[in-house]
Amino acid sequence: MVEIRNVKAYYKIGADLFVKAVDGVSVSFETGKITGIAGESGCGKSTLLKVCIGWIKPPLSVLAGEVIYKFDGERVNILDLDEDSLQRYRWNLFAVVPQAAMNSLNPVRKLKKIFEETMRKFGIKKLTKEDEKTVEKVISDVGLPKEVLNMYPPQLSGGMKQRIIMALAIIAKPKVIFCDEPTTGLDLVTQKGILLFLREIKEKYGITIVLISHDMGVHAQITDNLAIMYAGKLIEYASTKEIFRNPLHPYTKALINSLPTIGEKEQKEKLPGAPPPLLNPPSGCRFHPRCMQSADICRKEVPELKEVKPGHYVACHRVGEV
Numbered sequence: 001m002v003e004i005r006n007v008k009a010y011y012k013i014g015a016d017l018f019v020k021a022v023d024g025v026s027v028s029f030e031t032g033k034i035t036g037i038a039g040e041s042g043c044g045k046s047t048l049l050k051v052c053i054g055w056i057k058p059p060l061s062v063l064a065g066e067v068i069y070k071f072d073g074e075r076v077n078i079l080d081l082d083e084d085s086l087q088r089y090r091w092n093l094f095a096v097v098p099q100a101a102m103n104s105l106n107p108v109r110k111l112k113k114i115f116e117e118t119m120r121k122f123g124i125k126k127l128t129k130e131d132e133k134t135v136e137k138v139i140s141d142v143g144l145p146k147e148v149l150n151m152y153p154p155q156l157s158g159g160m161k162q163r164i165i166m167a168l169a170i171i172a173k174p175k176v177i178f179c180d181e182p183t184t185g186l187d188l189v190t191q192k193g194i195l196l197f198l199r200e201i202k203e204k205y206g207i208t209i210v211l212i213s214h215d216m217g218v219h220a221q222i223t224d225n226l227a228i229m230y231a232g233k234l235i236e237y238a239s240t241k242e243i244f245r246n247p248l249h250p251y252t253k254a255l256i257n258s259l260p261t262i263g264e265k266e267q268k269e270k271l272p273g274a275p276p277p278l279l280n281p282p283s284g285c286r287f288h289p290r291c292m293q294s295a296d297i298c299r300k301e302v303p304e305l306k307e308v309k310p311g312h313y314v315a316c317h318r319v320g321e322v
Helices: 045-053 083-089 111-120 129-141 146-150 158-170 188-205 216-222 240-245 250-257 296-300
Strands: 002-014 017-029 034-038 060-071 074-077 094-097 176-180 208-212 225-230 233-239 306-309 312-314
Touching: 002 045, 017 045, 017 060, 017 225, 017 233, 034 045, 034 188, 034 216, 045 060, 045 094, 045 176, 045 208, 094 158, 111 129, 111 146, 111 158, 129 146, 129 158, 158 176, 158 188, 188 208, 188 216, 208 216, 216 240, 225 240, 225 250, 233 240, 233 250, 240 250
Parallel strands: 034 208, 034 225, 094 176, 176 208
Antiparallel strands: 002 017, 002 060, 060 074, 225 233, 233 312, 306 312
16 A cells, blocks of 8 residues: 655745645555546646655655555655655565656667666566566566567557556556556557556556546546546546546536447536646635635635545535535
8 A cells, every 4th residue: 555644745946935735635555456646737736746756856846744655564765765765665665657658668679678678677687588488478468479579669559659668567566556547548449458457557566546637537437446536636536437426526517428428429617727837826725716605614714624424535625516
């Protein structure tokens, strides 16, 4: 399990100016599950990912909080580690599939060479026959023939490149994989294939997956649990089925109501307005300027994330009223 406790991660852009990208977020990622993080662009999803894996470099800094990994009887707070200590946990404890990762494959390197270079990062200086068999097995597990190892990235389709990226991520058998917008730029057929593949990988390896995407349709297809972020805050968390069946926060309702439905000819109404600037967010609930049900308390007091039914958390003063 991964537990995020009251994390505050800000970008410093001036002497006393901070972009409050992640502002007091607490959430857990269940072992062996796919947890989705959803929300509009700029809500803090990718910044939260950076904090979870220790990619914290100026102007980003963590002002408060903990990121606790609990696996095999070990308990590690990533935010307590220096770079050398953190390096020991990368790949073995967690791996990352960053946004547009498939475009990062070196076009003039054969895939076999790319795998060798990746494995050196976690201590293997030269591939043995056993290591080569491991690579071939992972390639097979992601649904590709071993012959692709003698190919160059430009010879692969977008879907094949994404599978190679996933193979690189699981080669060291990490406990957790963080995927940042893994279907961006792919056609619908390839997207569906990648999502099915992620679930297969989870079931085959028992890996915990954290999937970041602005696309609620993606989360509906694959995630087990879903966290909704808005303007640096976590506003709702529950099982994905519960979120789609019974959304409680007005923002979550708006996201789901805006999804297209098969057979509908009329375009659905989009949520009016835009998210607030995180340099100077509004007082109280950050969603209140766009919320049709806001009251005085919403403008004055920050709502706490509370468990309103078993496993369902929401940060809204008017939950149950609207």
